[in-house]
Amino acid sequence: MQEDPILTPQQIARIEQFATHRTAEVGEILFDTSDLDIPFFLVLSGSIAIVQPLEDEEKKVATRGPGQFTGEMTMISGRRSIFRGRVTEAAELLVVSADRLRSLISRDAELGELIMAAFVTRRSTLIEGGDGNVVLLGTPDSSNTLALREFLTRNGHPFTYIDLETDSSASDLLRRFSVGMGDIPIVVCNNRHVLRNPSIRELAQCLDLNSNIDQNAVRDLIVIGAGPAGLAAAVYAASEGLSVLVIEKNAPGGQAGSSSKIENYLGFPMGLSGQELANRAIAQAIKFGAKLMVAQTVVHLDCNRNPYRVVLDSGMKFGARAVIIATGAQYARLPIGNIEAFTGRGIHYNATYMEAQLCTSEEVVVVGGGNSAGQAAIFLARTCAHVHIVVRSQRLADSMSQYLVDRIEENPKIDIHYQTEIIGLHGNAHLESVDWRDGKTGAVSSHPLRYVFVMAGASPRTEWLEDCIALDEKGFVLTGSDLHAGSSDALWSLPRAPHMLETSMPGVFAVGDSRSGNVKRVASAVGEGSIAIHLVHRFLAETADTANSSAVEASQQFAAGKI
Template sequence: MWYRPHERMTNPVESADQRASVAAMFPTLTDAQRQRLAAHGRERRVADGEVLVEVGQRDIPFFVVTAGSIEAARPSTSVDRVIVTLEPGMFTGEATMLTGRPAITRLRAAGPGTVLEIPRERLLDAVVRNDPELSDILLRAFVRRRQDLIASGGGDALLLGSTHSAATLRVREFLTRNGHPFTFVDLDRDEGAQDLLDRFDVGVADVPVLVACTGDVLRNPSNEAVARTLGLNAAIDAAQARDVVVVGAGPSGLAAAVYAASEGLDVLVIESDVPGGQAGSSSRIENYLGFPVGISGADLTARAFVQAEKFGAQVLVADGARRLACDWPRYELEVSDGSIVPTRTVIIATGAEYRRLPLVDVARFEGAGVYYAATHMEAQLCRGEEVIVVGGGNSAGQAAVFLTEHCARVHLLVRADGLSESMSKYLINRIEQHPKITLRTRTEVTALLGGAHLERVEWTDRRAGTAETRDLRHVFTMTGADPCTAWLRGCVTLDDRGFIKTGPDLTRDELAAARWPLERVPYLLETSLPGVFAVGDARAGNVKRVASAVGEGSIAVSFVHRVLHA
């Protein structure tokens, strides 16, 4: 939770790390730094109680306090709750300054004073992208403030839900992966739950319920409805013609966005669900270059998301591509809300989805006992219990190790005779030596049983030919993946498994069938449509590593430049 920085920083019981964190979150600018900022804005007087930014306001200015103080507060029907007081030399803003999304806190003057006011776009163009010293200070503060708001539940939305509800898990994941702070009330544990339901005139059948700061009450909302109500895409003009549209915000798509935007291209990223892709759901990645102690997939992709926005890329969430108009040399993408996005080039980074278990009732238990990600959110649901992880790849291995920190025992089920063909050696060693992990080879889940939530699981040992039923309520499945390319059929050439063929993998006959219009052959990563590229897990022949996905995203941008300058 935010606070008066000068009070916390002088608290003798705080550690040096805590004081350093506070200083990074609420730095005081030097005179020289303030003078550089002053060149881009205007100084003006503010009156006591004057509201500078209101919750829900768009196009938020940036303020530096030059005299007096400014309070950031959460509006209330009684008395606003002050979450921070900024004093001379300190500045306003958090992650919304980068995204252009609506304000989630109210800013008001706490007494008469003066402020330096800089328009948001001017701040981003002149400072964040062109002044390395100030950029580091501002970005560090913006990101840490948002992280603090998330950790303290200090956002502008209230989510009422049940930990046993698949829809609740979906909305929580959507808000969390999009970095939007919210307060969660668990209706199964909160003693005042019925009072809250009565207050907003909702029943148990309406769960989950999202209450926005605008007063809107959404009952069991779709991700699209959540994004629309909270204004997550409010700053984006989808009809604006772009140099490149990136479809998918996993590691390959975000890498493409970072490199394209940093090199001056007008970039829009379209994401049907949540940023991060499969990598974003990984509990820990330990073999990614530059992170010797590992990093969670969510943290890695969140940093990439901030980088893309820093350089000016825009990200449209919960609004996936539905159709690509294949009329070279100008392309149009239709997104799920019916909007048409014109663009000169396209980078397809839609990735792949884990396959469902081939069982009749699997869909009924998804989010209510069957999960395709193992993050801290899912781990909270099965604390102290025994769980099953299905899969023999690195994602399954990482999930198994991570879940031992929260669960009593992890049963790792693989269809093969072992792990050596599909998992990194360091993970195999860790799994074999971990006292909480039981590896069950040649074993498959053959039945899921329960009511509203998974209650029992049957697995079959194919070697012994025996079946066993256990009272287990949580299954994490991370088996082979299918590409998210159905929307491209009849438009670009796919292989027999639905992956996109690119570059030298395209045969002369396939190019002829696709009516390739140019004398040159397709560039590396280019599809059967000129200027349309495919990267990451959606591409035929991809290497299933985060590093290779990032590399492909950056390489594709180099070919985008060639197409644009042809």
């Protein structure tokens, strides 16, 4: 099996070059939950049980015997272990440190592919089975419950979800953890820590998702944003030997992560979901050594020094010789006063399997005329009673791929309302009805619809750049030749022309949906992310003499807070 391969003697001999030998007795714990940088154990004889510690017992997840090895994606990412490894039969082992394992994977193509395939498959199995170190208790109508579920899912972190409205053991669980319905959602981390209605950041802290990040190092590159463009940049930069840190406000995937299926992405004729694409890209990036920091928001870029300094809202600061801005864009909020009251309670900005479960057999509305809206409408039509597409334009073909237009027009469960906009939302704890206005006639009508999926417009997240980087009139980042469209002397300071994706600050680049003039396609974002690394290399080469002579000194000064 790909998940539990048994290595051949020849493969074991190759691993032995990177390993040390050791023996272990029955009952010995080789690694435990929350351990960092745990080693890779290859069993030569005996056996190891992979278990999840519970309150007064252990739940066995897997067993590794002769020729098999331990580990899953936390071993590559450097994050804390979510399981315990206990020896169940006296064992002889090969032990490979986390750093040596990464070296083995990069040098030996066959073993690297085999080990990575096993790690990825094991993580997928854990996610599908709900096995892990997190229990989330909540209700479908709780907006924060949905937000936490989405955060864990998009970070690829396995968890058990318990619906307190339908689970027969709900009252026992609430008593066990000494919590009430007023505390939901409730998160139990490592069977020890109980969080009551936590924020995304509090959950990330409880799970130590960022514990492997060194704040003092000055990196070659910091990528801000982990959508397709940012992840592509991380993969190419790390694979080419640059030290890379990716900082993501929420969870990887960007707008593409909310897509149920992307069918026009090169090389995937059957399509793939945005989450699948993100998961594969994350695995690639961390395989090559990139570090990923989540649930952290960048609030300032200090452009008045080199290395540049990236400042987070938590107060942490990170230094980098080059920066890529890949913060993407967020769907525009409907201009309705009470819309925030229904966010997560009928108003959604994703249309994945998780959201589809909430509105099975109901009529729903999709707002927007782009590809994401089209994909959402087709996906929701599979399980919903009916789908209404509300769009301001007079035809979908102006902004949507033709294959999606054809499917929508042929689907009897989808109605298109052209030149129409939603102007009212009504309900108490949950959205109950919407009003929309027909732009052709001016008529306003009310509809008993409880779910609206907003996928229209694009607002860049660039307010934090205004004092450092030139932006266009809508807030998108100006790059390359666009910097000469206005007063070039004011926007660009070097004798050379700016590189294609370079911003008004040399060595700071912008890619994907945050860039002015971007093409709103996933493939384009990925392409820009990869192209940007070529330009980063050119910039670093321009400053190589200074950087090479002072790299160690810069790291020391940054750690001391002097730069």
